[in-house]
Amino acid sequence: MTAIDDAAHSALARRIADAAGLMGDVYKDKCLRRRIGVRMRACGVHTLEEYLDVLQRVAGEAERLRDTLTINVTRFYRNPETWDVLARSALATLWSEREGRLTVWSAGCASGEEPYTVAMLVAEIARVAGRAERLDRLRVDATDIDRVSLERAAAARYRPDAAADMPSGLRERYLAADGDQLVVAPAIRRQVEIRHLDLGGDPPPRPHYDLILCRNVVIYFDRAMQERLFQTFADALLPGGLLVLGKVETLLGPARDRFQLVDARERIYRRIA
Ligand SMILES: C[S@@+](CC[C@H](N)C(=O)[O-])C[C@H]1O[C@@H](n2cnc3c(N)ncnc32)[C@H](O)[C@@H]1O
Structure with a gap:
């Protein structure tokens, strides 16, 4: 050609x-x-x-x-090491600093396993700290372009294999069996707001976030779009806020100067400017 x-x-x-x-x-x-x-x-x-x-x-x-x-393969606790690192250090520190008042955006959430996982992780941090009631201070915005996936996210019912990567404690506490399906606990669902959003043009759901997860999404976008999106994420993150990308995705373009690398393997970045 x-x-x-x-x-x-x-x-x-x-x-x-x-x-x-x-x-x-x-x-x-x-x-x-x-x-x-x-x-x-x-x-x-x-x-x-x-x-x-x-x-x-x-x-x-x-x-x-x-x-x-809009391929939407996902699962709970996808890439367990990423969640382990977040729970052990970066997210736990943020949770303490903000006294549980965390705002999170799962951008490209597919059928919801990712935003529910982050809510479960925060619930665990609160429970272990003896402040379980602070889970109510968490807000998770879960957005995607694909309306069918969003309907699944809203239903919050999954096949058991969606939870295969989850630590058993988390699974037992926050997922309940209903026939041959698993249902997300109401306390977790309450913290997650699901809405339609096209990352190609729509603004972030709210102006400020402590944590933005955008994993396995930008891989489909061209470089210019990725650069624009990373600037949008930097603008939407509070100073000290965290950005998590997928394991094969890398922060690029001018927004790189606005972040510090927290964990290279897990693609976790902190907003510094
Ligand atoms: C592979 S899934 C990632 C799900 C989850 N973040 C994870 O890592 O498990 C990619 C998602 O990106 C969404 N997506 C693709 N283009 C999008 C766009 N322009 N705006 C918002 N979401 C988009 C797809 O609909 C799909 O649900």
Whole structure:
């Protein structure tokens, strides 16, 4: 393929994403084209032009393309070491400093396991400190672009394998069995507010946070979008607040100067400016 062909393909891929109601320009080119390729094969078409035509004619295709682009695999206590580090040091310190008044944003929360995990972790910190009642001071905003995932998050019912990585104490205290499913304890659910938000354009739900988790989300975004988002996170974090990215994601761009690395392996950063 020539460079001109390649540019034309990218432009068309972005038009397709726009037509599907996605902000085409925030996704990595390769990622976008690979996912469109998945839908092209499923629809039995061979060119982007043909696919654009299908997208405009076939009811439900835009939604199916959106689903392939917003992969939402997640689980409770995903990457246990990250949660262990947070609970042992950074988060526990913040909790003490703020006397339990923590505001947390789980940006790209998928079906809710991540925001519920952070609420459970804070509940544990409060319980161990003998201040269980301070859990009520916690606010967790859980946001995602995918409405189907958000419905699952609101239902707060999961298959047992979603909790396979959790320490048993946490599982026993904060998840209850109901038939063949697990249900999140009401005290944990109360602290979590679920809402729709597109990181490509919507502002943060509130102006100030102590902790922002944005894990396994920016990996799909192009560099310019990542840089913009990291600036948004720096602006939204209180001084001393923490940012946690996914294990294969790295803070980049001008916002790097506004953070100090807390834990390189676990991708935990502290806002310093
Ligand atoms: C792999 S999941 C990550 C879930 C959780 N943070 C974790 O690490 O387990 C990625 C999530 O990012 C969401 N996402 C993708 N693009 C988004 C956007 N523009 N705005 C908000 N969420 C987005 C997807 O819908 C999906 O639920």
